[in-house]
């Protein structure tokens with residue numbers, strides 16, 4: 001075992017290498033590109049025995065990934081944001097094939113407006129496609145969970161592709177100390193790729209992904225996929241136990257931080273949970289019993305884990321780094337659905353949307369949320385969903401708009417003058 | 426390429442007399458695409474995997490039955506060539522790692538309609554050729570989006586009526602020259618075929634089979650449903666397409682285009698148009714002499730260039 005400083009992207013690439021992936025269909029997109037560049041370099045230098053092919057789009061990339069997995073080899077791929085959406089048709093398709101492979105998504109906000117920075121609208125848009133989803137909050141977790149994802153995808157109880165999500169910039173480009181597990185041990189942990197009944201061979205003619213007529217076979221296959229996805233929770237726990245035995249690090253489906261006696265619990269996904277943990281510590285220092293829950297798995301959704309963890313908790317503040325336009329935060333909706341009707345459910349499940357397009361969430365804002373939620377609980381009042389956005393920010397933005405407007409006006413005026421024959425002074 | 430293999434189909438009687446592809450599929454009676462596929466499959470054989478894009482032929486394999494003796498993978502409308510890439514690469518990797526023997530290998534065959542080939546799938550096809558993918562592409566060209574009810578596509582010929590060009594002039598655009606677009610990529614092989622000329626087709630498929638790299642086939646596929654004619658006329662219309670010069674039978678290999686069947690005495694184009702409902706408006710209620718002349722001229726020009 002070696003300790004290295006690795007970015008989240010490098011950690012993902014290392015995991016694909018340590019899992020001995022055979023095939024990597026690729027396509028560049030910021031902030032993911034470093035992953036495929038690392039893999040390409042290793043392959044070129046003979047450090048990794050795999051084949052990387054750059055397709056002409058992510059739609060094709062996922063098609064090739066699914067087709068190769070369906071032919072019986074271990075496949076890894078990576079994308080981000082626009083790429084994930086460009087591939088959307090194929091995400092559903094290859095999950096329906098039950099093609100097991102691992103895809104890293106480096107989260108980045110979606111166009112429009114176009115941005116490079118991180119939020120979760122890309123990955124939540126893929127929540128219904130049939131891929132399982134693991135969300136990471138550190139570079140170590142990216143490496144470990146990518147290794148685990150291969151086990152999860154290939155498990156006979158699941159046989160579905162898995163997305164491992166890491167946040168653009170915050171993880172993709174941030175160097176953290178990462179323990180690089182021993183290559184032989186990884187090989188042993190992940191195991192030989194077992195195609196099971198999914199392969200194409202001349203001696204075993206097979207038809208895969210054929211059409212169905214009517215709702216009955218369609219429902220049959222769709223529901224089978226759903227059931228398989230639901231197995232993801234217990235299989236993840238099995239895999240995590242085995243992982244701990246191999247490497248000593250343990251991962252829960254739902255990470256709980258100081259929740260035992262908590263009166264208010266923040267719920268948040270991905271790397272921003274580090275900010276939230278920090279805030280929990282400060283809040284506790286200030287005498288408020290705060291805690292944090294972070295789902296590692298978003299699909300399957302750990303409903304029971306949440307129900308258990310939030311028993312006797314008075315108030316929850318869900319912070320969504322996404323907006324389902326016209327509805328609000330996706331995690332908030334899902335958590336509310338999971339808690340509805342539970343006898344010991346929290347009195348209040350507040351919804352905050354923040355961290356959009358890489359915007360920071362400050363410590364003060366965590367304090368503000370805690371205060372607002374506590375007051376609402378005391379007064380037994382509901383709380384409307386809120387966007388984390390300060391007055392100063394709004395003022396600054398308006399100022400910029402005003403400056404741009406004035407400049408445009410000046411330009412327009414000087415053009416008019418030139419037309420009239422007036423010289424520009 | 427082995428000359429023996431290429432030279433096998435010399436006469437009609439050399440062609441297989443029984444078909445490999447099963448019957449009882451959901452294709453329309455008289456489907457020219459299915460006719461071509463039967464002939465092609467006999468030559469490719471069952472050591473093959475068909476990677477299919479959305480279109481009429483998707484309904485060949487309906488759970489839990491298939492007419493194919495070999496393998497099948499349905500992908501989506503845009504990305505069948507990428508599916509072929511994944512399968513081909515996986516088979517190569519398995520061979521290189523000695524996890525399968527050579528006799529487990531298969532011909533990887535893409536099967537799509539023209540809508541996919543001329544349009545939505547063109548980028549994926551271009552990518553596959555650019556990567557020199559070892560595969561066979563079969564486009565059955567029924568000159569429209571057949572499966573969705575024959576709307577015009579990039580392959581629809583000028584003046585043809587489709588369900589999105591029902592006006593008096595028919596389709597305003599012109600059929601895209603996919604053969605040249607494909608050939609510009611300099612793949613191993615490009616050919617046009619038609620089911621109604623089975624010997625020419627067999628020779629070309631046999632040649633394609635013996636080559637490596639991208640081998641690209643466009644089969645004009647008379648479509649009784651979309652072209653509006655009696656299903657029993659499929660072979661006749663196919664023959665007319667060649668005799669009138671509408672569908673030049675040709676191949677591209679080693680940088681050169683060769684016409685494999687030059688109609689010396691070309692029949693008037695009208696003979697081909699007249700028997701299809703999609704061109705009825707050129708003859709009724711009165712003859713559209715201007716349009717008919719224009720269409721004939723285009724064909725004449727093409728062949729003037731070929732014949733020098």
Ligand SMILES: Cc1ncc(C[n+]2csc(CCOP(=O)(O)OP(=O)(O)O)c2C)c(N)n1
Pocket residue numbers: 479480481482501502503537538539540541542567569570571572573578
């Ligand atoms: C992304 C996408 N858009 C639209 C469709 C609907 N669709 C299914 S088949 C088809 C027509 C395909 O036309 P073509 O490739 O010419 O094949 P044909 O139907 O003529 O056999 C269309 C548009 C689809 N399946 N996928």
Ligand code: SF4
Pocket residue numbers: 451452453454455456457458459481567571572646647648649650651
């Ligand atoms: S619509 Fe045309 S191409 Fe499609 S199955 Fe029917 S005859 Fe064949």
